[in-house]
Amino acid sequence: MRSAAALVACLLPLTIDGAWAQSAPKPPATVTVYRCTDARGKVSLQDAPCAEGQAQQARQMLRPADAPTPRAGSVPAPRAPVSLPPPRTVYLAPPRPMYECVTPEGRRYTSDDGRGNPRWVPLWALGYPAVRPHSVLGGNIGHPDRVLHPPHRDVIWPVATGGGTWVRDDCAMLPPREACARLRDRRSELRTRFFNAQEKERDVLREEERALNARLDNDCGGR
Template sequence: MRRWLLLLMGWMSVASAQDVTIYRCTDPTGALTVQNMPCPKGVQQQKKVMTAPAAVPFAPGGSSAASPARTAPSAQPRATPKTEAPAAAPVAAPAPVAPTPPATTSTSTLPPPPLFECTAHDNGRYFTEEREPATRCLPMQTTNLAGGPATGGGSACEVVTDRCAPVPDQSLCEAWRKRAEQAEATWRFSDEAQSAERKQRYDQMRRVLDESRCANPSATP
């Protein structure tokens, strides 16, 4: 009786076959992945149903413990090989910038040399270091005894003297700046033959400004 009971229990333990669904996924790049769940959106999917083997029944006279049923191993997703991005080209480090030396401010309190502002015969104004005003000889029109223009080789001129006055001490720096600006314009617009000489005159005037109290606004009266 016991033998037949064991046979009946073994017959009842036979399980029916189990269906397993496998999904074959192909992405737009052609990479293939096999998995046991539906493919994500945008991926080509092929579905296939497979039958897993049934569980093995108890053998007569065997152990009373039921053998665990074997299940088909779930298909693991096929790993897509990672493509490493090319290493970025090294960026050249910027060249170090030399520090700009701090601007030097003159501490001199010496006044610039005196200047004279002069007015010429045509009312043109200019600055000069000469104390004595300039003298000019303006050509005069000569006539003959009859009152007409002279046709001979004689000539005459009128001597005129520019009117000059000393520049006040509080206006000296401004006068030197104007004189330097005029000298710079004359140098830059001169021809090649006179350029070197006129640049030298301009440099001399700049040194007067840089080495006197004119370079230090707080010391200017």
């Protein structure tokens, strides 16, 4: 019994030292790198001592460790490439101008070309001297000294259109913001008329509203 107890007492320190050695962290592995310089001054790095006759410098460096191998299932599966829709090209036309025109009576209306509605005006209304028609028989018709009543086919007018000319109403271009406001007002009028309109008129109103919406999207940045 005494010999067995003595044997256990002798082996116990060894067992404790062995267990401590296994549990203690291992120091990181190092590697010696030699910097060698030959007689010509050429420098080289190697892991073995320099050759005889070369200047040597040795340094201890940590040995590079490989990255841990990923476990199975830890690496995420590659995602499928996302297919993007093809680029969309939008062509915008320059804003169309809008004009406000005024009739001689003071009535105002809008126009897209700025020309105004034409109207027939006698030349005397524009300040030209009055020109009376005359007859092929001679003399002015209605002359106080000689009153003639020739047939209408024998009357010669100085101007083929009857002594007048066509003139257009005056127009001025509206600012872009005011033009957009006029377009929205016009659309509101169409929607008000739509409820009391007949089916044929509704088709015309729908077509005009589509044109107004397209113009608002292009010229006014939205509806």
